Amino acid sequence: MRCDCYIPSGCAVSGIMSKAGERMDGNDIIRSIALMHDRSNGLGGGFAAYGIYPRHANEYAFHMMFDNMEAKDQCEEYLKDTFDIVLDEEIPTRPGAVFEQDTSGRSAECGTQPITSPPILWRYFMDVPEHRTTFVSEREYVVEKVMDINSKFTGTFVASSGKNMGAFKGVGYPEDIGMFYKLDEYKGYIWTAHGRFPTNTPGWWGGAHPFCLLDWSIVHNGEISSYGINKRYLEPFGYKLELRTDTEVVAYLFDLLVRRHKMPMDLAVRALASPFWKDIDRMPKREQKIATAIRQVYGGALLNGPFSIILGYSRGMVGFNDRIKLRPMTCATKGDDMLYMSSEESAIREIADPDTVWSPKAGTAVIGELNWEVE
Amino acid sequence: MSQIPPEFIVKIDYDTCRRCRRCVMNCSFGCMQFKDRVVPDHKKCVACHRCVTFCPESAISITKNELTYKDSANWLPETRQNILKQAETGGILLTGMGNPRPYQILWDHMLIDACQVTNPSIDPLREPMELRTFLGRKPNRLEFTRDGNDEIKLSTELQPQVKLDVPIVFAAMSYGAISLNAHRALAMAAKNSGTLMNTGEGGIHKDLNSYTDNIVVQVASGRFGVTSEYLNSSAMVEIKIGQGAKPGIGGHLPGEKVGEDISKTRMIPVGTDALSPAPHHDIYSIEDLSQLIYAIKEATDYTKPVSVKISAVHNVAAIASGIVRAGADAVTIDGFRGGTGAAPMVIRDNVGIPIELALAAVDQRLRDEGIRSHASILCAGSIRNSGDVAKAIALGADAVVIGTAALVAMGCRVCQKCYTGNCAWGIATQKPELVRRLDPQVGAERLSNLVTAWGYELQEILGSLGVNSIESLRGSRERLRGIDLDEQTLELLGIKPAGIGQ
Ligand code: SF4
Ligand code: SF4
Numbered sequence: 001m002r003c004d005c006y007i008p009s010g011c012a013v014s015g016i017m018s019k020a021g022e023r024m025d026g027n028d029i030i031r032s033i034a035l036m037h038d039r040s041n042g043l044g045g046g047f048a049a050y051g052i053y054p055r056h057a058n059e060y061a062f063h064m065m066f067d068n069m070e071a072k073d074q075c076e077e078y079l080k081d082t083f084d085i086v087l088d089e090e091i092p093t094r095p096g097a098v099f100e101q102d103t104s105g106r107s108a109e110c111g112t113q114p115i116t117s118p119p120i121l122w123r124y125f126m127d128v129p130e131h132r133t134t135f136v137s138e139r140e141y142v143v144e145k146v147m148d149i150n151s152k153f154t155g156t157f158v159a160s161s162g163k164n165m166g167a168f169k170g171v172g173y174p175e176d177i178g179m180f181y182k183l184d185e186y187k188g189y190i191w192t193a194h195g196r197f198p199t200n201t202p203g204w205w206g207g208a209h210p211f212c213l214l215d216w217s218i219v220h221n222g223e224i225s226s227y228g229i230n231k232r233y234l235e236p237f238g239y240k241l242e243l244r245t246d247t248e249v250v251a252y253l254f255d256l257l258v259r260r261h262k263m264p265m266d267l268a269v270r271a272l273a274s275p276f277w278k279d280i281d282r283m284p285k286r287e288q289k290i291a292t293a294i295r296q297v298y299g300g301a302l303l304n305g306p307f308s309i310i311l312g313y314s315r316g317m318v319g320f321n322d323r324i325k326l327r328p329m330t331c332a333t334k335g336d337d338m339l340y341m342s343s344e345e346s347a348i349r350e351i352a353d354p355d356t357v358w359s360p361k362a363g364t365a366v367i368g369e370l371n372w373e374v375e
Numbered sequence: 376m377s378q379i380p381p382e383f384i385v386k387i388d389y390d391t392c393r394r395c396r397r398c399v400m401n402c403s404f405g406c407m408q409f410k411d412r413v414v415p416d417h418k419k420c421v422a423c424h425r426c427v428t429f430c431p432e433s434a435i436s437i438t439k440n441e442l443t444y445k446d447s448a449n450w451l452p453e454t455r456q457n458i459l460k461q462a463e464t465g466g467i468l469l470t471g472m473g474n475p476r477p478y479q480i481l482w483d484h485m486l487i488d489a490c491q492v493t494n495p496s497i498d499p500l501r502e503p504m505e506l507r508t509f510l511g512r513k514p515n516r517l518e519f520t521r522d523g524n525d526e527i528k529l530s531t532e533l534q535p536q537v538k539l540d541v542p543i544v545f546a547a548m549s550y551g552a553i554s555l556n557a558h559r560a561l562a563m564a565a566k567n568s569g570t571l572m573n574t575g576e577g578g579i580h581k582d583l584n585s586y587t588d589n590i591v592v593q594v595a596s597g598r599f600g601v602t603s604e605y606l607n608s609s610a611m612v613e614i615k616i617g618q619g620a621k622p623g624i625g626g627h628l629p630g631e632k633v634g635e636d637i638s639k640t641r642m643i644p645v646g647t648d649a650l651s652p653a654p655h656h657d658i659y660s661i662e663d664l665s666q667l668i669y670a671i672k673e674a675t676d677y678t679k680p681v682s683v684k685i686s687a688v689h690n691v692a693a694i695a696s697g698i699v700r701a702g703a704d705a706v707t708i709d710g711f712r713g714g715t716g717a718a719p720m721v722i723r724d725n726v727g728i729p730i731e732l733a734l735a736a737v738d739q740r741l742r743d744e745g746i747r748s749h750a751s752i753l754c755a756g757s758i759r760n761s762g763d764v765a766k767a768i769a770l771g772a773d774a775v776v777i778g779t780a781a782l783v784a785m786g787c788r789v790c791q792k793c794y795t796g797n798c799a800w801g802i803a804t805q806k807p808e809l810v811r812r813l814d815p816q817v818g819a820e821r822l823s824n825l826v827t828a829w830g831y832e833l834q835e836i837l838g839s840l841g842v843n844s845i846e847s848l849r850g851s852r853e854r855l856r857g858i859d860l861d862e863q864t865l866e867l868l869g870i871k872p873a874g875i876g877q
Contacts, residue, residue, distance in 0.1 A: 223493055223494035225842050228850075228851035228853025229850045232742060236743070262519075264519060264527060274844075293517055293531070293533055296513055297514060297515075297517050305847075326495055
């Protein structure tokens, strides 16, 4: 299942969030990403959804992909040893599903592409046994296990591992993937989506976006030209970069900076897409001191190259661009509640009639946070 | 009578020579005499090209003395010449500058990546391209607090950092090994270019007091010129343990070079040899080094980073790791091709390892131990152009150190006679009539030009890599590929062979 080649990609991203935490079904996000059909090439699409498992909200939801039954059996042994499995079940799908409405597809035959030959898709709702967290925090423990599974088990891949959230991804056009996973039947307060245009043939389900760790999910349009150093920066902190895609570094960097180093979200984005020195030199003292220190200490975390990224996490959604905005990103709001982000304005207008629409400045994060607390 | 045949032939075209005697005045090696016309003593010529450059009629040419020795692929002319010299003198062969032997130059076996389509390159003429670099110890993470007004404050106190506008600093060359004018030129250029010069182990002349922010002061085994004032008139302090050209060997400044000024700066009597012992006599272990590091930090009130310079030897990675754990804020690694004012030839030509391998090993080792951010890495030992700079940074260096390249910019012809004190270009000499030949202002300008030019070229390289900040290249070995290298060397360098994608 795992593809050993590195896959640069262009793409489309879209995100919807209700700050009030109102849960909505997946139809809007599917329609939004479907509108940008031409930004993908049918080699990958995926979604992250938050708030979808209210009945299992306190358990870690692992979305898993297995090449075959042996892989599943082997991994299950491991999961039984390391977690308390509360429930496990096949992830419901509609085999051969397609998105029925018109898309921007250039021709019909490449416009719809029924989703076929998926890996075994299974989800596990699990608790971390208490005695396991004497020396490490619960989340640290989960991260270790995810790294372990992804690096040591062949034919096995953890697509997502957060609470009350999940990643749904695969090979195909994103709108078809959405129908395949029956996202119209789920309800979430944050939805992000990704349509992929890799420049060679991967055929690997795990290689599609979003990339997730704990409740972090990343959809990413672009390429991280600084991948080489971001990877080497992360490795001493115990992250195993095995997925051969630049996007995974972004998920791990947020995990490191925000969860482990407890950086406020806006400062974490400052580390990943730092202001230029010429701008730092003009900042007021206090701000300048912070920005300078961030660049001095977190230089290895600086993301360089063209990108627009939407980060999803339990408490919110963050969109940001590279420092000179080499990839598109438009944001919009409607009322106090709804926040939209997308590669194209049209993909927002397709599903909403927003009050304000703007293109955030290069390197400036748009942060949407829930009005209420979740873990 | 000496049996050593002349290495070079000085040819004078008497048809065009107008007998101005300029060459006679310019040759500091006493090769030219005037007897009705210019008569060269070929044996004394070192091919420094001073006369050639200053002859108004271009009447002089210097050529290799071909067939001085009958051909042999094994017994090369220099081999036999050295034997002859030692047969005549019974002494250690001294030499200057870096290792000239044809060892494989690994920089020339590395190629840099560039962007095409999927990630766009960036135009450095239109977009900002950042080279700013900070030397010094960094914590692994920052901590923030919120004050009463809900404003975020940085609660981590950073150790002292030295800012460089370009990641290129001038190498340690002592006042003594090189002239005061050369020191002046280096200091001025460091200031102009927003970088650092390094005093080397000879102390600092009072004329350079105004350049404090651009000076690294060195503390070496001889402790010449080390006072608390000296330590404090610097941006950074460097403890010199070793030098790439002569690992494990001390220094020797002959008494003839120790005049009035040098004697004051070094704090030794006029005319005495200045001998730096091979080891520091108070450092016989890593814990001793740690004590010196902290003694210096105490003496400078913890306001300056302290770096430790070592030569690249087989076990360099473990040594560097020990140095960082001993409290150093920066490590300078000097490769076996690094220059020197004077060194025994057998050491220069045979001891140490290439800087490329040493750098790769040190950077990886510090990362493996999770202490890479605790010290900056400076890479020295024959950085010849901005391509080398980019490759060194991609392998993991924070900044590079240039010595020979800086001298060449000031006029050095790499004649390797620095140890004689006769440098015809006024660089590696203390003879007032020769020192005068180097105008510090002009030297500074040429040095600044070089740094500026390399800076522009680095920006071009960054742009072609699709990144706009030097930290995205630093340690990004993914952007390097090896060519004509065996598997093991590739592994040691941590790079893939050319032809393999990401
Ligand atoms: S030593 Fe230099 S100046 Fe003297 S003759 Fe040779 S090249 Fe000319
Ligand atoms: S510094 Fe002077 S003596 Fe030394 S190599 Fe250069 S030109 Fe020759």
